[in-house]
Amino acid sequence: MTESRFRLPARRRSLVLPADVAGRTFRVAFFDADRTLRNSKSGRPSPRGSSDMVILKKSFARLKELSEAGYLLAIVSNQAGIDLGYITHAEVEEAFQAMLKSFAEKGILFSYYDYAELYDEDRKPEPGMAWRLERQLQLAGCKINWAESFMVGDAAWKRGSDLKPDGTPGEDHSNSDRRFAENIALKHPGFGFFHPDDYFRRKAAAGHTRSGEPAHE
Numbered sequence: 001m002t003e004s005r006f007r008l009p010a011r012r013r014s015l016v017l018p019a020d021v022a023g024r025t026f027r028v029a030f031f032d033a034d035r036t037l038r039n040s041k042s043g044r045p046s047p048r049g050s051s052d053m054v055i056l057k058k059s060f061a062r063l064k065e066l067s068e069a070g071y072l073l074a075i076v077s078n079q080a081g082i083d084l085g086y087i088t089h090a091e092v093e094e095a096f097q098a099m100l101k102s103f104a105e106k107g108i109l110f111s112y113y114d115y116a117e118l119y120d121e122d123r124k125p126e127p128g129m130a131w132r133l134e135r136q137l138q139l140a141g142c143k144i145n146w147a148e149s150f151m152v153g154d155a156a157w158k159r160g161s162d163l164k165p166d167g168t169p170g171e172d173h174s175n176s177d178r179r180f181a182e183n184i185a186l187k188h189p190g191f192g193f194f195h196p197d198d199y200f201r202r203k204a205a206a207g208h209t210r211s212g213e214p215a216h217e
């Protein structure tokens, strides 16, 4: 096996940071994985291994922009299928590694990924995965600028229970990504949330505000 020429997290919860970052404050862009950054070829909720994984090209321009703007890119994913026996830990890891490598080949470097296989404090909408990344950054002498950080995920407005911000009925399978962001915002006001349909739809040239929000509607 050839070694990647990019420095990427070797496994989940490995944090890759540039050298000499102590004292630095990072803006973090959190992303959900399935149906936000990637799909499965098989149609399963999550890709089973690298051969089942396809990354969503529509995300490239915005991710590259964030990367170049110095955001720390992190992935937080619910993978209850592991505990339920639908998918193995090894298949999940392999699909994550393949995804990180595919993005890296496009110049987009994720620094961190985590996933929750249990129904516990890590499972979105609970914010446990965000706090774990924060602790890891603290160990490296770094902080998160929460008010300028945000989450992007396709589980936003749940069908049958939520109304979208424009008042129309929700169409998503879950609302765990939006509620994850809201739970973080309870502690850190200003932390944002975007649906990938909105976040990736706009042209990169439109640019970001300092908060990472789309520059215009």
Ligand SMILES: [Mg+2]
Pocket (backbone or CB within 6 Å): 032, 033, 034, 035, 036, 153, 154, 155
């Ligand atoms: Mg998803």
